Amino acid sequence: MKPLPLRVQLTVVYSLISLFTLTALSLFFYFLLDYQLERDLYDDLNERAAALHGYLRFDRGHPFLAYDAADTDEAYFIEKATRYYQIFRVSDGVLLLQSPELKAAGLFFTREEVQSFAENSVTADMKLDRLHLLLHNRVIHAADGQSYLLQVGVSQEPKETALGLLFDILLTLVPLGVLFAAATGWYMSRWLLRPVDTIGAAAGEIGISNLHRRLPVRGTGDELDRLAAVFNQVFARLEQAVQQMKEFTSNISHELRTPLTALRGEAEVALTQYRSVEEYRQVLESQLEEFDKLTLLINRMLMLARAESGEIHMARERFSLSELTLNLTEQMQPVAAWKNISLKVRAEQAIHMIGDAHWMERVILNLLDNAVKFTGEGGSITVTVTQNGCWACLKVCDNGIGIPADALPKIFDRFYRVDSSRSREVDGVGLGLSLTDWIVRQHGGRILVESAPDKGSAFQVELPCAD
Numbered sequence: 143m144k145p146l147p148l149r150v151q152l153t154v155v156y157s158l159i160s161l162f163t164l165t166a167l168s169l170f171f172y173f174l175l176d177y178q179l180e181r182d183l184y185d186d187l188n189e190r191a192a193a194l195h196g197y198l199r200f201d202r203g204h205p206f207l208a209y210d211a212a213d214t215d216e217a218y219f220i221e222k223a224t225r226y227y228q229i230f231r232v233s234d235g236v237l238l239l240q241s242p243e244l245k246a247a248g249l250f251f252t253r254e255e256v257q258s259f260a261e262n263s264v265t266a267d268m269k270l271d272r273l274h275l276l277l278h279n280r281v282i283h284a285a286d287g288q289s290y291l292l293q294v295g296v297s298q299e300p301k302e303t304a305l306g307l308l309f310d311i312l313l314t315l316v317p318l319g320v321l322f323a324a325a326t327g328w329y330m331s332r333w334l335l336r337p338v339d340t341i342g343a344a345a346g347e348i349g350i351s352n353l354h355r356r357l358p359v360r361g362t363g364d365e366l367d368r369l370a371a372v373f374n375q376v377f378a379r380l381e382q383a384v385q386q387m388k389e390f391t392s393n394i395s396h397e398l399r400t401p402l403t404a405l406r407g408e409a410e411v412a413l414t415q416y417r418s419v420e421e422y423r424q425v426l427e428s429q430l431e432e433f434d435k436l437t438l439l440i441n442r443m444l445m446l447a448r449a450e451s452g453e454i455h456m457a458r459e460r461f462s463l464s465e466l467t468l469n470l471t472e473q474m475q476p477v478a479a480w481k482n483i484s485l486k487v488r489a490e491q492a493i494h495m496i497g498d499a500h501w502m503e504r505v506i507l508n509l510l511d512n513a514v515k516f517t518g519e520g521g522s523i524t525v526t527v528t529q530n531g532c533w534a535c536l537k538v539c540d541n542g543i544g545i546p547a548d549a550l551p552k553i554f555d556r557f558y559r560v561d562s563s564r565s566r567e568v569d570g571v572g573l574g575l576s577l578t579d580w581i582v583r584q585h586g587g588r589i590l591v592e593s594a595p596d597k598g599s600a601f602q603v604e605l606p607c608a609d
């Protein structure tokens with residue numbers, strides 16, 4: 143089922159809560175009034191019965207009320223109290239006295255009933271055709287030795303009328319209250335959700351061409367502000383990613399154009415006049431170098447693109463970083479020897495890590511390759527693998543040309559190459575360190591670099607150990 147819109151949901155919840163609260167309150171007040179009126183009736187009845195008992199006299203078995211008729215208060219009370227009353231002789235159940243209203247209502251008891259009332263003396267609830275009474279039973283032992291049953295009643299009608307009126311009022315007020323709550327909920331939710339609409343509208347206007355724009359933050363620090371702040375962080379990351387992509391594209395075009403122009407120039411020059419086979423061979427050999435460089439550039443670019451799009455799967459295997467470093471340094475010895483560079487390695491045994499040995503090989507080779515490339519003849523390179531707590535530390539130090547301080551923060555950027563004449567003389571496309579940094583981060587590590595021009599560089603890779 144399609145979920146209801148948030149505004150409708152809020153209104154429904156709000157209305158249900160109001161319905162529940164108002165109904166509960168109404169029931170509470172209804173039963174409270176019922177209880178209070180009932181108690182008042184009982185008190186009133188007890189009072190009437192006790193007073194009547196006091197005024198009652200018997201003359202040879204005939205009951206009569208002895209009171210001062212001139213006393214208006216007394217007369218009024220007697221009139222009120224005798225509205226519903228009757229007296230029976232308990233022994234034979236004979237009705238001795240009955241008020242006209244009870245007579246009209248047709249209230250009559252048999253001998254057994256009278257005796258049962260006399261025995262139990264409880265207050266009874268009597269529902270007649272046109273009358274609903276609360277009937278008090280009291281046994282009077284007269285001086286003539288007889289027992290009489292005095293029954294005094296009070297009508298339940300005023301109580302029922304009051305409760306009925308309250309019920310009618312509540313029956314109108316509760317639905318009205320719920321309607322009012324629903325309307326308030328509807329407008330309140332619109333008011334509350336307005337910032338969401340504003341955020342939505344602002345987000346809708348942000349596109350690839352205006353990624354610098356941000357969502358409004360009201361400064362209240364509430365949930366909506368936090369939501370807007372999170373979205374703004376996402377937009378900032380997107381902006382950065384798009385910026386990087388733009389730079390990447392322009393770098394690619396730039397990097398490809400230079401060797402292509404060089405290749406075309408060489409070919410044009412070679413074709414301007416007739417040349418010997420040897421001369422053509424030289425041109426082609428020089429072009430082969432450019433082709434190799436282009437292939438390397440394209441391969442690395444593809445690898446970086448695949449890496450960044452998450453296509454590359456990193457294995458998670460346990461391998462010895464010390465052994466891997468020793469093997470690779472061994473492989474690089476001939477290249478170093480060719481430049482008369484001393485390449486020394488010192489690796490602590492049994493430093494293991496979890497990851498992809500194939501990709502870690504690239505990290506070590508890139509660092510060694512750079513060290514050899516940027517170290518002059520007769521220089522020296524030292525490679526160490528040590529363990530510091532739960533971190534493995536691979537360090538490649540050289541005493542080569544070094545890196546200027548202003549270039550240090552940029553050497554991990556794509557296509558960045560330090561613009562020094564010596565750096566430009568050596569092969570490279572400026573993608574090695576960028577890829578190295580990505581691989582190290584994938585393994586949960588980081589690269590630090592220290593360097594000084596003409597003194598040398600030290601690249602330190604810190605990686606989590608397996609143990």
Ligand code: ADP
Pocket residue numbers: 508512513516540542543544545553558559560561565569570571572573574575576599
């Ligand atoms: P490249 O393909 O040019 O080697 P990298 O990304 O590997 O690209 O390196 C970027 C730049 O960092 C290099 O062009 C170089 O100027 C500088 N660099 C890297 N390693 C060293 C080093 N060991 N000594 C001096 N400069 C270095």
